[in-house]
Amino acid sequence: MPSLGRLHLITDTRPGRDPLAVLRAALPVARAELVVQVRVEDDATDREAYELAQRVVGLCRPYGATCLVNDRLHVALAVAAAGGHVGAEDLPVAAARRVLGAGAVLGATAREPGGAAAAVAAGVTYLGVGPCHATTTKAGLPDPIGPEGVRAVAGAVDVPVIAIGGVTVASVPALRAAGAYGVAVVGALSASPDPARTTAELIEALTC
Ligand SMILES: Cc1ncc(COP(=O)(O)OP(=O)(O)O)c(N)n1
Numbered sequence: 001m002p003s004l005g006r007l008h009l010i011t012d013t014r015p016g017r018d019p020l021a022v023l024r025a026a027l028p029v030a031r032a033e034l035v036v037q038v039r040v041e042d043d044a045t046d047r048e049a050y051e052l053a054q055r056v057v058g059l060c061r062p063y064g065a066t067c068l069v070n071d072r073l074h075v076a077l078a079v080a081a082a083g084g085h086v087g088a089e090d091l092p093v094a095a096a097r098r099v100l101g102a103g104a105v106l107g108a109t110a111r112e113p114g115g116a117a118a119a120v121a122a123g124v125t126y127l128g129v130g131p132c133h134a135t136t137t138k139a140g141l142p143d144p145i146g147p148e149g150v151r152a153v154a155g156a157v158d159v160p161v162i163a164i165g166g167v168t169v170a171s172v173p174a175l176r177a178a179g180a181y182g183v184a185v186v187g188a189l190s191a192s193p194d195p196a197r198t199t200a201e202l203i204e205a206l207t208c
Pocket residue numbers: 008037039070071085086087088089090107108109127128129138162164184
């Protein structure tokens with residue numbers, strides 16, 4: 001397995017959220033185990049995405065944390081992020097790999113073994129697999145696949161599987177038992193009254 005962080009914190013840029021405050025709380029706890037994925041709302045401008053990503057890259061650097069950019073790979077390149085994440089409505093994996101280059105971290109979304117194997121063949125570094133559980137963070141998703149869906153994908157590929165969708169501290173053990181290498185969260189940290197503590201609990205559950 002590559003040295004990819006196990007805790008993926010996806011920025012929550014919905015109104016009233018403070019993604020940089022959450023990141024400042026999580027970084028000193030998770031350090032190099034943290035992968036921060038800069039994800040902005042669809043109607044955000046590229047300039048807004050760029051400015052947030054630039055801040056995130058700067059905050060991650062002293063901790064050895066990894067910054068990725070969701071969807072907007074030109075923003076990833078512009079801020080010298082470590083890579084990006086693409087899904088079904090974004091650039092195809094092979095095209096994303098060409099854009100980012102051979103050394104970049106490239107994630108893609110998968111929910112079943114066939115799609116996962118195709119993404120691996122096309123050059124992904126890791127797979128974001130889900131939604132594992134119900135989530136209120138993103139609308140229009142298919143039904144949750146649960147730990148058994150994660151198990152099916154993890155058994156079919158040899159890249160790290162990052163479970164996403166409604167992940168909480170309590171759900172991490174079952175996801176790990178199903179073969180997840182790590183987890184990606186929005187609400188578990190963004191809505192936590194104590195993001196530093198929740199980060200510590202997530203890291204403990206992911207590395208024990
Ligand atoms: C780690 C991880 N897994 C899945 C996703 C979802 O990506 P996508 O399907 O492209 O949906 P959007 O996030 O772009 O709305 C992800 N971002 N990260």
